Amino acid sequence: FMEGPLLEGLYWDSWYNNQQLYNLKNSSRIYYENILLGVPRVRQLKVRNNTCKVYPAFLSLMSECYDRYTAGNEDVSDFGLKHDREWKYSPPPANAPWHWGLVGVYRDGGYIFTLSKSKSETKAKLADLRLNSWTTRGTRVVFIDFSLYNANVNLFCVIRLVAEFPATGGLLTSWQFYSVKLLRYNTRYDYFIASCEIIFCIFLFVFITQELRKLNEFKSAYFKSIWNWLELLLLVLCFLAVSFYAYCNMQNFLLLGRLLENTDGYPDFYILAYWQIYYNNIIAITIFFAWIKILKFISFNETMSQLSSTLSRCMKDIVGFAIMFFIIFSAYAQLGFLVFGSQVDDFSTFQNSIFAQFRIVLGDFNFAGIQQANWILGPIYFITFIFFVFFVLLEIQGAERMKAWKERLEKKYYSTEIQDDYQPVTQQEFRELFLYAVELEKELHYISLKLNQNRRGGEKCWCHYSPHSTVKEQMMHCFEINEGETPKLPGLEEDQSCLLKGSTRSSVSRKSVDLQIHNVADYERNLIVWMASLLQLIKWNSKDF
Structure with a gap:
């Protein structure tokens, strides 16, 4: 050759x-x-x-x-x-x-x-x-x-x-x-890039100064926020990128000078290309974490806050699942390496076995190869791996996320505790609170109508809410709240007595009526709490509307 x-x-x-x-x-x-x-x-x-x-x-x-x-x-x-x-x-x-x-x-x-x-x-x-x-x-x-x-x-x-x-x-x-590209500055566009690089270095110096001030102010409390750790990581990566950039440019000029002096020798550009590749890798990682940092600034968004809240609630479950997944995944990787390693290239090393199993999970696998290597253990390995890892473990992980999502919704919408008076409330949370109170009031009105329809006889016991009245009129009719008082929803006692009287002449069982009354009481209690919170928020946020 x-x-x-x-x-x-x-x-x-x-x-x-x-x-x-x-x-x-x-x-x-x-x-x-x-x-x-x-x-x-x-x-x-x-x-x-x-x-x-x-x-x-x-x-x-x-x-x-x-x-x-x-x-x-x-x-x-x-x-x-x-x-x-x-x-x-x-x-x-x-x-x-x-x-x-x-x-x-x-x-x-x-x-x-x-x-x-x-x-x-x-x-x-x-x-x-x-x-x-x-x-x-x-x-x-x-x-x-x-x-x-x-x-x-x-x-x-x-x-x-x-x-x-x-x-x-x-x-x-x-x-x-x-x-x-070792000779970076040759055209006007290259010099424009150079000016941007200078501005980047200035911003880097300013950000380092700001983080040092924050660190001096908050001391050890500074490291309790994950976003501060991300900020430090970005600053370190940016500093490394600038250092690599300066080193590569300096070595470029020195090596090119020696090359022009002696054209019969071997110019070792490999070391420069090697460091240039590392520089590109550092830039790529820095940009990746810079995009991740955007999550910090959009965390006020409802979707992002729900996502972060759900992940934080199920973090312990995810860690436990990851341990179980790692044990089973490693066991199958070791099995594949020992059984198929001498005949199938995808399982030639333990590392390759791990990558091959990730490819199996994604649907890219060589079933014919492992079946040819061992026609008994090959199909058994493949079927059991798909069953335990793909169907069981991944479904468990999805169930844990859904469980955490459900718990978050229940805590957000069905808690009977009034929030701290001094806790800040965003406009988005205020709108959610108002809309949910309206939905509770509508459900209470609907159940009251259903209960009255179960009666038989001449009496008519109707809920005190008119289906044609506005939400504001219903609130003004049902609530008369003074300072230091708990709101009271009128009419429930009358509806209960009326229901009990009507139930003696109806085919509805006493147990069914009690259950329906209990549901009405729960809705009434939730509505009272949410309406009280809503009226308090109206007072706190009056200047925002």
Whole structure:
């Protein structure tokens, strides 16, 4: 690969009709538009011999043993033609990031050589390395790093091609392409973005000052609010983003300066692309929590207040459910890993088993694979997992939320306790109170009519409410409230006596009449309390209407 497709892809010196390209200034133009910055670099990491123990019965067949790659197993000794750099070990830089591969985690450094500007020289060098066995049985990974720049879109593309040699044998390939904008200020729009970034830094300084003042004022009470914790998290993330931004820009100018001085060396843009990706991740997380913070400012909305109240009521139940869910989910993940791990890729590790089960819950699963791996335990595992996790546990969670919602409504609308006189009341709560009082009054009037219809005989006992009267007239008729007095709803005693008289000549049982009277009394009691609260609120909020 390195002596064939790699060389053909890295060195472009002619058009499709074999005519010479325009003045390349000793550089390559990949796909005619992408400038190859400096020269590519190839490096490998090796492990020492005898890093694993061979079973005694097989010592006569295999005397060498190379374990998987770890920092402790790494070979750092020189080998081969020791007078050249590519045969000598180069220690990794102090701040170099590790590479997460398919079968291992690899650090920087190793045995390194750089390619040449000339295609023929590079080809001869690769052939020489192959003849002298630069890669051995101890080789665990080979990296090919190079960087491109496209002036049309002002983007850098940092490329890493990886070939891993696992201890089991074979070859696993992977790649990384990081397209990043390292030169940020080139157009008018870029300078506008720069002005916005300066304003952002000013706001960040102001917000940090405000939070420090609040912390100094409230002391330990400051940390009792979840919104204050969110504010601190946002400030920390913003500070990290600004720090990453300043570091990346400073390193960009330094690295580009060294590259322009020496175009025959390898410019390590990988570390810059690596930190740029981290910067983008921090910005993404910051924006996510900034959107979450909006919930703080819309909590006065009825829907949001109902949602937060419901979640707070069922929080203990949710925690208990989460523990039970985690136990059952982990048990099934362990079962899937042990039964199907050696045959199904989705269950090859315990972590993959957990992700596979989440996919099953969402409806994305490979039933044919687990059935083929074990035709007895596969269907049993799948059916029982769907039953217990999807139908039982998730339905229990939904029932807990509905229970908390019901308790909230009952406490809000059926409580017989009058609120504290000094508790602030919003206009939305006032409207709900007024509308609910009207509904209670209508239900009381309806039940009174139904009770009178159950009578038989000549007497007529009607409730003292006229169906054609307005709510205001009914309130003025039924309530005469003075300071310090409890409102009294007239007419109930007369209706009760009338009902008892009528019930002796009717087919309605005494038990049924008592139950209906009890219902009327409950409605009357609720109406009295709610009307009293409503009239008090009218006095408190008179200037708002």
